[in-house]
Amino acid sequence: MNDEKVRVGVVGLGYWGPNLARNFDRLANAELAYCCDLDEANLVKARELFPNVLATDDLGRLLGDDALDAVVVATPVPAHYALGKRVLEAGKHAFIEKPIALKADEAEDLLVTAEAKGLKLMVGHLLEYHPAVAKMKELIDAGELGRVFYAYANRLNLGKVRKDENALWSLGPHDISVINYLTGEEPEEVSARGECYLQDDVEDVVFGYIRYRSGMVGHLHLSWLDPHKSRKITVVGEKKMVVFDDMEADRKVTVYDKGATTTRTKFETYGEFVTLHFGDIHIPRIGNDEPLRIECQHFVDCILNDEQPRSDGRDALNVVRVLEAMERSLREGGRPVKTTEL
Numbered sequence: 213m214n215d216e217k218v219r220v221g222v223v224g225l226g227y228w229g230p231n232l233a234r235n236f237d238r239l240a241n242a243e244l245a246y247c248c249d250l251d252e253a254n255l256v257k258a259r260e261l262f263p264n265v266l267a268t269d270d271l272g273r274l275l276g277d278d279a280l281d282a283v284v285v286a287t288p289v290p291a292h293y294a295l296g297k298r299v300l301e302a303g304k305h306a307f308i309e310k311p312i313a314l315k316a317d318e319a320e321d322l323l324v325t326a327e328a329k330g331l332k333l334m335v336g337h338l339l340e341y342h343p344a345v346a347k348m349k350e351l352i353d354a355g356e357l358g359r360v361f362y363a364y365a366n367r368l369n370l371g372k373v374r375k376d377e378n379a380l381w382s383l384g385p386h387d388i389s390v391i392n393y394l395t396g397e398e399p400e401e402v403s404a405r406g407e408c409y410l411q412d413d414v415e416d417v418v419f420g421y422i423r424y425r426s427g428m429v430g431h432l433h434l435s436w437l438d439p440h441k442s443r444k445i446t447v448v449g450e451k452k453m454v455v456f457d458d459m460e461a462d463r464k465v466t467v468y469d470k471g472a473t474t475t476r477t478k479f480e481t482y483g484e485f486v487t488l489h490f491g492d493i494h495i496p497r498i499g500n501d502e503p504l505r506i507e508c509q510h511f512v513d514c515i516l517n518d519e520q521p522r523s524d525g526r527d528a529l530n531v532v533r534v535l536e537a538m539e540r541s542l543r544e545g546g547r548p549v550k551t552t553e554l
């Protein structure tokens with residue numbers, strides 16, 4: 213493969229695409245070969261930023277180039293499925309921004325297509341590449357937290373009110389992907405309630421609940437109508453509890469040596485039934501590598517080493533399943549919806 217360099221094209225150069233293009237452009241074992249956007253003004257900017265790259269509004273040019281290995285799709289979500297399908301059918305590895313599609317059926321079709329063609333399919337679940345999330349996963353997998361009871365995420369702010377998607381689709385994919393990743397389980401049942409205060413039929417605030425097969429639970433509070441700017445995930449285990457606070461500069465992860473254990477045997481008082489444990493609070497050192505650089509490097513490494521991406525097609529599908537099932541629950545007054553109902 214091209215002297216062990218992966219040749220990449222980025223499609224969609226609005227707000228997010230240039231960040232992806234910049235990262236692929238800087239990786240030692242990748243070459244940014246194309247930028248593609250339907251908007252001429254974005255192509256002009258791309259030519260300024262990346263003078264050696266071919267900027268075009270014609271995706272066909274990328275797909276027809278036999279020397280192009282991979283395509284990154286960073287367009288608005290409704291276009292992800294159709295573009296991703298074209299990319300895979302043209303025999304290119306695909307990196308598609310989150311959420312990978314609007315329907316579980318579509319996400320599954322992308323997964324099946326990539327598998328049938330032996331291509332890499334990766335979704336941009338950026339937080340799965342955050343060093344703080346890697347630390348949480350390490351602690352959970354090493355058994356430091358004991359049995360994980362539940363996790364909850366707050367993604368709140370005032371602003372960035374969207375018209376074309378609600379707070380669930382806009383803010384939820386990050387937290388859902390992290391909670392799925394930390395548990396390593398398939399989500400089984402979800403419910404969601406939300407309210408539309410600023411626009412008809414677009415929820416500004418959503419409360420979501422995910423139940424996993426083991427009984428572990430995830431809760432989401434998503435809102436663009438809130439006085440706090442909060443990006444926080446708390447995991448409560450039997451032995452320890454851990455918090456990832458992305459608003460903190462140098463204490464992204466805090467581990468609380470706190471827990472509660474119960475005895476199932478004979479007891480007479482509450483004190484005999486529950487043992488509470490209060491220990492030290494620990495702040496592990498977290499590397500400050502840019503998660504987006506780690507994510508882009510991972511995609512390139514998976515292609516070069518023929519490995520399965522961490523945020524692969526299955527992971528992408530599980531997030532869309534939760535989103536689609538929560539959307540159904542929102543429309544049906546919070547009814548619990550099984551992911552198998554979709």
Ligand SMILES: NC(=O)c1ccc[n+]([C@@H]2O[C@H](COP(=O)([O-])OP(=O)(O)OC[C@H]3O[C@@H](n4cnc5c(N)ncnc54)[C@H](O)[C@@H]3O)[C@@H](O)[C@H]2O)c1
Binds near residue numbers: 227248250295310
């Ligand atoms: N991982 C993250 O943290 C993160 C952050 C922001 C956005 N995103 C994701 O990135 C994607 C893009 O979001 P954005 O905010 O940059 O959107 P945007 O609207 O700012 O930009 C999208 C661009 O895609 C172009 N486009 C649309 N259809 C096209 C097509 N068929 N061919 C070529 N170009 C096309 C548009 O002209 C536009 O320039 C979304 O999926 C979003 O969820 C991810």
